[in-house]
Amino acid sequence: MATPLMSLTWTDHLTGRQGFLVVDRLVRGVASGGLRMRPGCTLEEVTGLARGMTLKEALYYDPAGRYVPLGGAKGGIDCDPRDPEAYPLLVRYLRAMRPYIERFWTTGEDLGLSQDVVDRAAAEAGLVSSIQAVYPLLDDEAQARRRLADAFAVEVDGMGLDELVGGCGVAEAALTALDRAGVPYTETRVALQGLGTMGGATARFLSRAGLTVVAVADLKGTIANPAGLDVEALLAARDAHGTVDRAALRPGDRELPGDAWLSARAEVLVPAAVSYAIDAENQERVTARWIVEAANMPVRAEAEPPLAARGVTVLPDVVVNSGTNAWWWWTLFGDVGPDAEEAFAHTRRAMRALVGRMLARAEAEGITPRAAAHALAADRLPELADRFGWYR
Template identity: 55%
Template sequence: MSLTLPNAIDASAGARDDNAFFEIVWHDTESDATGYVVIDQLVRGVSSGGLRMRAGCTLDEVRGLARGMTLKEGVHYEPGARYVPLGGAKGGIDFDPYSPEADGVLRRFLQATAPIIDTRWTMGEDFGVQQTTIDRLLPEVGLRSSIQAAERVVGDPEAARGRMATAFNSVVDGVSLDELVGGYGVAKAALAAMARRDMAPADTTAVIQGFGSMGGATARYLAEVGVRVVGIVDVEGVVYNEAGLDVEELLLTRSAKGNVDRTKLRDGDRCLDSSEWLSIDADVLVPAAISYCINDGNQDQIRARLVVEAANMPVTPEAEELLRARGVEVSPDFVANSATNAWWWWVFFGDVDGTPEQSFVKINSRITALSDEMFDIADTEGVSLRAAAFEMASRKLSAISDEFPIY
């Protein structure tokens, strides 16, 4: 089915096969921005996935991210838990998030997609879009919350909002809890992978690409257990120290956009060109910024044994095949970086109370268990970690479909 909707939106919907369940393409009437919403799957009538903004964002990119969200939701299915994974979705806007017009573009996109956010799509921040900006703009377009669609399937919406308030008002060592949970999960995925490959934290080095909420927290919690973070990459380049960077100082002094304050560098810290980030000698590489940054043309620069995907789709399929052929393993995004999304719903549906204590315990146990399950499948069946993760997700999605309506 296809139709034309107001507000310069085109939409299509159809039965699930290898295609998305529902897609819209939005054309801004006041700029050259184009936006997309893809709902890959609905579970109990609701889907989940963030909204990104970047110049060059495409419909195919958003489709891939939406499918990834279906997997990211599905792997966290636990029989008997209050949180039943939602369907996968994603939004994207092809526009420069640093432009002074970005907020206006975002507001008009939210206005055009408000009926979907209200009823079908629970959404939040992603690359180039901050949750604080979304929360500020939503009341202007008649919405109360970016996750109000989920209130249709939660038992007590008022209690859910109370738990969310606890979670989003919590601060841990100078950083808000919601900025830490995703990277904490990535760190736990990295540590689980390291343990399976006999990589002791004290003998392991890491490079983190991106120093926003995901990359910053990953660096914090790897450094906390003794991993030497030798490189951090931001939009200005690379900061590097073979002996290890002072992650905590750099974390607490970074900019709102995740840029390292170069005035806080110590003697021995060096600034390198951004082109050098892949070739730094380190055991673990964590791409935590943008999609498709590791491809078949640059993967040969990587010297790490392990790549842990903190960003969504940072490694292309072609690059991953080449990496595997030379013994580099990739812990896939829909397992490694799934804690942010799962944490939201654990809090919302009541599996945790929103406090840092319960949040970190739950993330640690689930991400470690999922990583171990993935490695068990990979090592037993002789397949890649991604193939193992797909099999794990497929089993869980099948279990969900046995109990709940999926579209």
């Protein structure tokens, strides 16, 4: 992995807890990447995520589009978001990172943090916005900010548009792979780890496309039903952290151990919660044909060769979960308006094209989809450098 442009570790003076910021690359002087909060978060993890953001941004480069991709960055805080100290810690972290956020790091929700919590803490830390560094790049800042605010106010069947676009992209990546393989949706079962922002929206889109969701895992364990779970009932019974109230389960639903999702009898496995969920040891339990990485870095590198040897295709996070990030910028720069159907249609078109190119290159060159995605991004990075210059 290339050395990032900037890497820092922050230690909170009150609790001794640590936070991290890694800027992998700048484009037009700005980098994009969310802020996560989880116990055990490390600088190494944040560095990998920042590199992934550089690749995600580059994959969406379209010289004809209003949105011009930014560089890649990521932030992380080593704390359980449910800890009573988590919110004040977040505010202190953002105060410490204020010079970077004001000048070149645009950030937002990621694992453990919702956008409304980030926005509230950013305001308390004295920031105009968590994405204010991008404002000088906009043609009409006031209009762009109104458009994004209007988009965040849109709800569809009880879920915010900002939550849904990511799941729409994940689902479309899975559906594209099924279509290329000629597998009918109605004969496809899905198991998910995580029913939070990304996992919940993904479950809804896949269920509505005709797939059968047979298992979902949350902090309390795995809920399974080989005949299919009632996805909408589970979504309605979630708390703010994606944990399902077991009172909502039907007679045929079973409660299984937390890791049972991994070996569920399903064609599609969607890790949509934590990083490093699938490693060299537990990959042996996977029976699915596809792993669709809705979370960031859920499959460890050492797990991919044995998975590939068993015919399991991993659709990589840099493509699969890139829809949310792209939608933010499409909306802010004016490629799409604050309308759900327009956002979903744009996301579906972009994801279909991107996954199609990735799988075609993987097949043509005999490489994994991840290697193909990285190659596609590597092709575009020099184009960005030629147009905007190198910033490291």
